[in-house]
Amino acid sequence: MPLAESRPRRIGAADHLLGAALAAAYVALLIATSSGLGMARDEGFYVEAAESYAGWFRLVLDGDETAFEQATIDRFWTVNHEHPSLPKSLFALSWLAHERFELFPSDSVAFRFPGMVLSALALWILYVFGARVHSRFAGLFAACAYAFVPTVFYHAHLDCFDGPIVTMLTWVTYLYWRSLTRPRFAILAGIAYGLCLETKHNAWILPLVLLVHFLGFVVPSELAARRAGARPRVRLRPDWLLAFALLGPPIFVALWPWLWHEPLTRFGEYVGFHVHHVHYNTAYLGTTYFGPPSPTSFPWVMTLFTVPLVTVVLGLGGIGVRLRAMMPPGTLGLLPPPDPEGRSASADPSRTDALLFGTMLAPMVVLSMPWAPIFGGNKHFLAAFAMLAIFAGVGAARVAEAARQEVSRRQPRWVSASAPAIFVLLLAPSVHETEHSHPFGLSHYTWLAGGPPGAADLGMMRQFWGFTTGSIVPWLNEHAADRASVWLCDTIPTSFEMLHRDGLLRRDIRPAFDMASADFAIVHHEEHFNEVDYQIWMTWGRPAPVYVLTYDGVPIVSVYENPAR
Amino acid sequence: MRRAWLLVLPLAVIELLGSLLVRARVPEQDDLAAAAAHAASVLGPDDAVVAAPRWLDPSFRAALGAALGDRFDVALAAPDGLEGRAGLVVVSVRGHDAFGEGTSEAANRARAALARARLAEVRFFGRIRVQRFALEGPPEVYDFLAHLDEAVVSQSGRPCPRTTGRGSGRGLGEGPVLGPERFDCGGGDAQRVALTVIEDLELLPRACVAHRPGGSPITVTFADVPLGEQVVLHGGVHWVTERDRAGAEVTLRVRVGDRPLGELVHRDGDGWSSTELVVPDGLRGTSADVSFEVEGPPGHPFCWSGRTLGGAR
Numbered sequence: 001m002p003l004a005e006s007r008p009r010r011i012g013a014a015d016h017l018l019g020a021a022l023a024a025a026y027v028a029l030l031i032a033t034s035s036g037l038g039m040a041r042d043e044g045f046y047v048e049a050a051e052s053y054a055g056w057f058r059l060v061l062d063g064d065e066t067a068f069e070q071a072t073i074d075r076f077w078t079v080n081h082e083h084p085s086l087p088k089s090l091f092a093l094s095w096l097a098h099e100r101f102e103l104f105p106s107d108s109v110a111f112r113f114p115g116m117v118l119s120a121l122a123l124w125i126l127y128v129f130g131a132r133v134h135s136r137f138a139g140l141f142a143a144c145a146y147a148f149v150p151t152v153f154y155h156a157h158l159d160c161f162d163g164p165i166v167t168m169l170t171w172v173t174y175l176y177w178r179s180l181t182r183p184r185f186a187i188l189a190g191i192a193y194g195l196c197l198e199t200k201h202n203a204w205i206l207p208l209v210l211l212v213h214f215l216g217f218v219v220p221s222e223l224a225a226r227r228a229g230a231r232p233r234v235r236l237r238p239d240w241l242l243a244f245a246l247l248g249p250p251i252f253v254a255l256w257p258w259l260w261h262e263p264l265t266r267f268g269e270y271v272g273f274h275v276h277h278v279h280y281n282t283a284y285l286g287t288t289y290f291g292p293p294s295p296t297s298f299p300w301v302m303t304l305f306t307v308p309l310v311t312v313v314l315g316l317g318g319i320g321v322r323l324r325a326m327m328p329p330g331t332l333g334l335l336p337p338p339d340p341e342g343r344s345a346s347a348d349p350s351r352t353d354a355l356l357f358g359t360m361l362a363p364m365v366v367l368s369m370p371w372a373p374i375f376g377g378n379k380h381f382l383a384a385f386a387m388l389a390i391f392a393g394v395g396a397a398r399v400a401e402a403a404r405q406e407v408s409r410r411q412p413r414w415v416s417a418s419a420p421a422i423f424v425l426l427l428a429p430s431v432h433e434t435e436h437s438h439p440f441g442l443s444h445y446t447w448l449a450g451g452p453p454g455a456a457d458l459g460m461m462r463q464f465w466g467f468t469t470g471s472i473v474p475w476l477n478e479h480a481a482d483r484a485s486v487w488l489c490d491t492i493p494t495s496f497e498m499l500h501r502d503g504l505l506r507r508d509i510r511p512a513f514d515m516a517s518a519d520f521a522i523v524h525h526e527e528h529f530n531e532v533d534y535q536i537w538m539t540w541g542r543p544a545p546v547y548v549l550t551y552d553g554v555p556i557v558s559v560y561e562n563p564a565r
Numbered sequence: 566m567r568r569a570w571l572l573v574l575p576l577a578v579i580e581l582l583g584s585l586l587v588r589a590r591v592p593e594q595d596d597l598a599a600a601a602a603h604a605a606s607v608l609g610p611d612d613a614v615v616a617a618p619r620w621l622d623p624s625f626r627a628a629l630g631a632a633l634g635d636r637f638d639v640a641l642a643a644p645d646g647l648e649g650r651a652g653l654v655v656v657s658v659r660g661h662d663a664f665g666e667g668t669s670e671a672a673n674r675a676r677a678a679l680a681r682a683r684l685a686e687v688r689f690f691g692r693i694r695v696q697r698f699a700l701e702g703p704p705e706v707y708d709f710l711a712h713l714d715e716a717v718v719s720q721s722g723r724p725c726p727r728t729t730g731r732g733s734g735r736g737l738g739e740g741p742v743l744g745p746e747r748f749d750c751g752g753g754d755a756q757r758v759a760l761t762v763i764e765d766l767e768l769l770p771r772a773c774v775a776h777r778p779g780g781s782p783i784t785v786t787f788a789d790v791p792l793g794e795q796v797v798l799h800g801g802v803h804w805v806t807e808r809d810r811a812g813a814e815v816t817l818r819v820r821v822g823d824r825p826l827g828e829l830v831h832r833d834g835d836g837w838s839s840t841e842l843v844v845p846d847g848l849r850g851t852s853a854d855v856s857f858e859v860e861g862p863p864g865h866p867f868c869w870s871g872r873t874l875g876g877a878r
Binding site: 290309395403405429433447457459516523525529537550552554 | 620622735809
């Protein structure tokens with residue numbers, strides 16, 4: 001049986017079992033590696049929100065009749081209302097369950113667990129999507145290649161939304177794709193879209209992307225096929241869009257109590273926050289950007305520098321293989337003759353490759369726009385990596401097939417081992433880089449960038465969110481005097497307190513809110529935080545840190561000790 | 566064509582080995598400590614010391630601090646320029662040269678000075694290189710920043726007393742912190758003259774005299790200054806203020822006695838600016854009172870440094 005299939009496969013329970021096993025194994029890996037990862041700044045905000053929302057859930061569970069009154073809702077749900085509530089509600093419920101049953105090894109895992117599960121579900125979807133579209137080998141490779149992108153592995157740990165929204169976007173895309181040939185999936189797609197909206201605002205642009213695919217590829221191909229005498233293969237009525245419109249908003253509102261009493265006003269407030277989002281500082285190729293225009297090359301270069309090179313090359317190879325199948329109607333004549341193994345565009349009524357390519361490009365293109373908010377990092381286009389991983393699966397299947405043929409010609413007795421060996425070899429750089437990146441996922445750059453030192457030479461962003469405070473805990477535990485205080489730079493007190501709650505940091509070591517009277521002060525090294533370094537020098541009269549946490553020799557956190565204490 | 570796919574296999578091996586190689590080439594902490602100790606031992610009193618590339622700086626400062634102890638002060642950590650320096654010690658990794666980054670006037674001046682310098686010594690500590698360059702150019706005669714505590718500060722003829730304050734950094738976006746020894750003209754930090762370190766337009770530290778424009782001009786006077794043959798001035802504004810390039814210009818005026826010597830004009834966007842003022846023939850080699858005044862938009866967080874330089878070395 002060829003590894004690179006030419007037609008969509010039938011996917012059965014065993015495939016879903018394998019997908020579920022992949023997700024479960026990933027969650028287990030995330031939990032096992034979570035304790036070494038300090039809480040990021042935004043995680044702290046979402047812990048605060050989740051604890052507040054948990055208070056409301058307690059009222060509901062206790063049957064308190066005031067729980068649904070606006071004043072009560074606002075008391076609990078106003079916290080962090082700039083983001084929808086689904087992930088945070090799950091964090092809250094997980095926390096409540098942990099409070100009652102002590103389910104998790106630590107408090108931080110209790111909050112992070114839903115994010116881990118939601119992130120890991122992407123592997124299940126990617127496997128099934130890839131297997132259904134191309135081959136099981138391709139699907140399996142896609143899931144693993146996505147899982148072992150170092151920044152994906154980092155974000156999948158967190159009680160944040162960036163991992164979960166990738167899962168939601170991929171799930172909605174998959175269900176939309178299924179609905180093209182099986183209309184009953186449209187209802188599921190509508191429900192999924194409501195959950196997607198309720199996860200993060202990245203969901204807003206997806207219908208537009210899908211509509212372009214539907215009107216620009218699916219409908220013209222279908223009309224052309226029908227004109228050529230084919231029987232109807234896809235429904236030309238966009239049931240999926242109807243489902244998005246009818247099911248999405250009600251689910252969005254229903255799951256977010258903060259909207260219940262003033263839905264329009266508050267929805268406007270929510271949208272306004274993101275439409276007028278501030279620009280963050282981020283270092284990119286030697287310049288610290290703090291305002292528009294956003295550098296157009298940013299998402300592309302960041303992809304090259306943060307996704308393992310083999311995955312990128314396989315992905316580009318996969319795109320090349322499928323190029324004919326993703327061309328807009330009427331443009332096939334521009335390309336060389338078709339690959340005999342490739343599925344032609346006309347044979348695929350769903351125009352699957354165009355869909356995968358479009359949903360891969362969409363977040364990258366949006367963030368390439370000069371007016372795009374400057375965020376830094378690659379978390380806002382992780383969804384592109386998921387789709388790139390499917391193409392990488394296509395490429396990996398081609399490599400495995402080529403190897404199988406070579407092996408069968410030269411060493412026939414090894415032919416059955418060739419595919420697993422190729423799988424392992426192609427994934428090895430990703431696994432190695434991911435293992436090495438932990439717990440410095442945001443600081444990690446791949447070999448193409450020269451690793452972390454090469455990226456530092458190139459003036460790339462070092463980190464954000466102050467999560468690396470977790471990595472200086474062993475030093476503080478060993479060197480800080482009794483009841484020492486630490487001025488925390490970019491780490492918020494809730495995230496710092498989680499180090500206590502998890503039993504990692506000595507209880508007597510406290511956060512300090514006044515630098516001058518603190519015993520220690522830390523700086524998270526991002527170029528624009530140099531200012532804080534200099535503040536410490538002037539406050540304490542000493543420009544020398546007593547400890548510098550490094551990653552591959554690159555400074556991550558400096559610790560200063562107050563000479564007067 | 567099918568066989569071309571097999572080329573990805575050696576790429577996977579190369580990527581794997583390349584990643585391992587990156588890790589293997591990371592300098593050892595012990596080597597950095599030894600390099601810093603050596604840098605401290607060859608560092609002369611009129612030398613500057615820098616790490617290359619810039620990102621090495623925190624690790625290097627930690628090691629140099631351990632080697633130098635209290636001799637490591639903010640003026641050494643935040644050099645204003647190479648003018649008047651006898652030497653430059655460079656501790657570098659990965660083959661980087663000092664001042665290899667940056668396109669500002671300050672970076673260009675530093676690179677030009679280094680290009681004229683003579684490499685006096687080079688040693689390796691594992692993967693870390695320590696170089697000492699002998700710099701050309703006239704030597705320093707008097708450093709205004711180093712003598713700030715001897716200055717007299719006044720506003721419209723009214724003396725601004727020396728006070729001891731307590732500066733405390735407040736984090737990102739909160740701006741520079743003044744040193745504890747200040748001249749207080751009343752009205753908060755905007756009306757104080759003190760040592761500070763600003764983050765210049767390239768986000769580099771610059772030790773300088775905080776001296777903001779606005780209101781009645783504040784005059785900073787240094788008595789009996791050996792004038793040498795020229796006065797080199799530097800000035801700049803905290804990055805967050807300057808980066809939008811929207812502010813008005815700031816002028817630093819220098820007088821020798823009652824006689825104007827010259828000025829440094831800084832415009833937002835200039836970054837860390839420099840100029841040299843030639844001491845007139847009749848005053849060369851003599852000593853005189855030198856005073857500084859700043860004119861510009863109120864509250865603009867300007868600061869400056871300067872030194873007098875002698876004849877050619």
